[in-house]
Amino acid sequence: MTNRIIYISTLVVGSLSMLTTVAHAQQVSFMKDVAPVLLRRCAGCHGDKKAEGGYRLHTYDYLLTPGDSGERPVVSSQPKESLLLHRILEKDDSIRMPQKDDSLSVAEVSLIKTWISEGAVFDGIESGKRLVTQLPPREHPASPESYRVPVPAQTIVCHPEKNQVAISGYHEILIWDLDEMKLIKRLQNLPQRIQAVIWTETAEQLFVAGGTPGEYGELSLVDVDSGERTKVFGTFDDIVLCCAVNSDGNRVAVGTAAKETRMYDVKTSELLWQTRSHSNWVTGVAFSHDDRFVVTTSRDQTAKVHLAHDGTLFTIYNGHRLQLGGQSGRFTINDIRSDANTRLLYSAGEGSSIRVWDPVKAKDENGTAADMEGRFFKMGHTRFIAHNLDDQVLILKIHGDKLAVAGANGRINIFRISDGQEIASFDGHGDWVFSLDFSADGSRVISGDFSGEIRVWDIKAQQVLKTLQARPNQ
Incomplete structure (x- = not known):
């Protein structure tokens, strides 16, 4: 200044x-x-x-x-x-x-x-x-009619039934037709940066999490037809980085760059609990398959397992900071997903492998305070899947028996969950891939990177179908 x-x-x-x-x-x-x-x-x-x-x-x-x-x-x-x-x-x-x-x-x-x-x-x-x-929700400005330069594609989420995809923009969410990749709608007057978007069960609204880094965070519901914010659950003192909704759609959990995790009642907007159990950014959040737990990951190299009903810390997963074997090292965790079929959690970040683990078994392996030093030397029950990205994983997505990972080297790899085998690999992005999702039928993957480039990939044919910059009036 x-x-x-x-x-x-x-x-x-x-x-x-x-x-x-x-x-x-x-x-x-x-x-x-x-x-x-x-x-x-x-x-x-x-x-x-x-x-x-x-x-x-x-x-x-x-x-x-x-x-x-x-x-x-x-x-x-x-x-x-x-x-x-x-x-x-x-x-x-x-x-x-x-x-x-x-x-x-x-x-x-x-x-x-x-x-x-x-x-x-x-x-x-x-x-x-x-x-x-305690500040009231901000009134956000309208987005520019067109972007002078593309903005990073922070989040991508496909419609659960239609061939549509929601992609984050600048103070807005852009809804695109997935077949033609034509812009259908702009949901504006939203936080500057959109970090996470989730369709509601009826797909009539979107959970929107984001904010302004270092300054402001927000979790809201946005009506897709009208574009209006119908509800603001809460504001935060830093940007909201991640969001997850339970299987019944009545609870929503978020994590922030201010090390905070919160749980809200979707219907009443009531804050059910909050905690600052991490010592660094909360980078990922997921409900366990049975909604018993809320699991958060962080740059502090731990995954924290909380009881979903009140936020009590159940256990800490230390599989990303082992001190023996081929998986040894201390690794930042960037994302986590829960799989209803295997009933397991999948977490990844730095390091060469995706960790596949069970929160209850993780607690059993942690033992007592007397085992504090020894726990880091136990391999335990964790299953490791080599992600083959040659750099850190930034995002994970699961669809049926498919697990997709993408990261800092611009590559997307897809694995079969049942046996851990790689079934597809896509190169083409020239920058960090921050976001990806499967189409509703699971036949395509849509990915977005730091430069704002969006790519649509055919998994079976293993080829790119479309490439564009996710900005309006380009």
């Missing part, structure tokens, strides 16, 4: 006076109007991890608590006595907030000043909780 700030005192004062008068017509909301500004412009230096001058504002309570200066940052109904406002309006760049960044706009300053004048009222849920977890 530029440091070239020009202060024109008379203009600022005059504009503030005019905007304050307008703002008084409707009371300023702290959570809707003020908190987003403070979090976006100030929390980087005054948040839960960093506190310049000993001052934090990531909660309402901290916002009111003096820093090293001892002066009150916010004095109810007295903006002239509030240090926060003085720092925001300071002309000296070495003192002004935010430092090394553009100053707040006239409108943003006016909102803060008016809010203080009106009593600095807190209208959130809990004053001691982080503000970012």
